[in-house]
């Protein structure tokens with residue numbers, strides 16, 4: 001049974017965590033919010049100055065200083081919802097020291113669009129298998145929404161997925177604001193895999209731009225990408241879904257075309273000849289697609305879905321195949 005005042009613990013100190021704090025505090029439903037981040041300096045700065053020094057620094061943080069910290073266990077102890085915002089590659093590290101008992105009975109919300117490396121699992125599967133969280137208590141936030149536009153209060157739509165759609169609606173109610181509309185879904189697998197794949201396609205979009213292809217080619221790439229995405233999710237989790245919904249097609253479009261996209265920016269640098277290391281250093285933000293494409297390559301060994309775009313990005317990032325050569329080969333396979 002949900003309490004009158006819900007307690008929400010936000011985990012992660014980056015752009016999306018900051019945007020989620022803003023949405024939750026701009027929303028008028030009474031709630032208590034705590035915020036964990038690993039960077040102690042940033043936490044102190046936020047307590048003193050009410051702004052995140054590194055991400056979305058224009059956003060005013062309206063939290064009690066005592067509710068912000070770097071010790072995860074006490075911050076999640078009496079939370080009803082734990083909202084995960086750490087990039088998938090660092091999730092295990094962030095949750096180290098946390099046991100299944102610490103998470104028992106809690107609702108876990110993943111705002112992460114990635115796969116846990118080594119485990120090769122989407123976040124819902126990882127939480128279920130590692131911590132025994134029942135699927136009815138796992139929620140996923142997705143949809144076409146850049147943190148930067150949340151900071152600017154530009155009208156955006158989020159999808160909240162959970163097997164228990166009533167619970168999804170409760171959480172959606174706590175995120176909605178004048179500038180955030182919410183949609184509820186029961187498709188955890190499709191929503192998660194859709195978000196993971198769109199990051200890889202955004203990288204492909206950036207790579208082709210960096211190599212010199214134009215808008216005409218990019219639109220063909222993205223229309224092939226949505227078909228590739230649909231092929232994959234229909235094999236992994238075959239249910240009746242409309243791939244044209246915002247959580248799937250919408251998210252692919254925003255990330256493939258937006259100036260704010262981390263994954264597209266990263267791909268563009270790779271297309272222009274940066275190494276992975278130098279692109280990562282220059283960005284100061286995490287492009288999830290870099291880790292995800294390696295995991296997807298492994299996961300797809302089990303399903304054998306035809307995924308030429310993912311394979312091209314994998315070859316460029318992990319086999320050091322020249323971007324221009326891979327894009328030329330890929331172009332022959334698109335229609």
Ligand SMILES: NC(=O)c1ccc[n+]([C@@H]2O[C@H](COP(=O)([O-])OP(=O)(O)OC[C@H]3O[C@@H](n4cnc5c(N)ncnc54)[C@H](O)[C@@H]3O)[C@@H](O)[C@H]2O)c1
Nearest residue numbers: 013014015016017085086087090112113146147285286288
């Ligand atoms: N930014 C967005 O607009 C947006 C929107 C929807 C979903 N997401 C998802 O939210 C998640 C978080 O992304 P973000 O955009 O907030 O990230 P970001 O790039 O803004 O911030 C990077 C985050 O990673 C952490 N980090 C970096 N290096 C680390 C390390 N070595 N060990 C541990 N932590 C490290 C940083 O502390 C910071 O919290 C991702 O899964 C992303 O796909 C982001």
Ligand SMILES: O=P(O)(O)OC[C@H](O)CO
Nearest residue numbers: 143144145255261262263
């Ligand atoms: O576009 P990116 O790569 O910054 O990803 C951010 C969000 O997932 C967009 O919905």
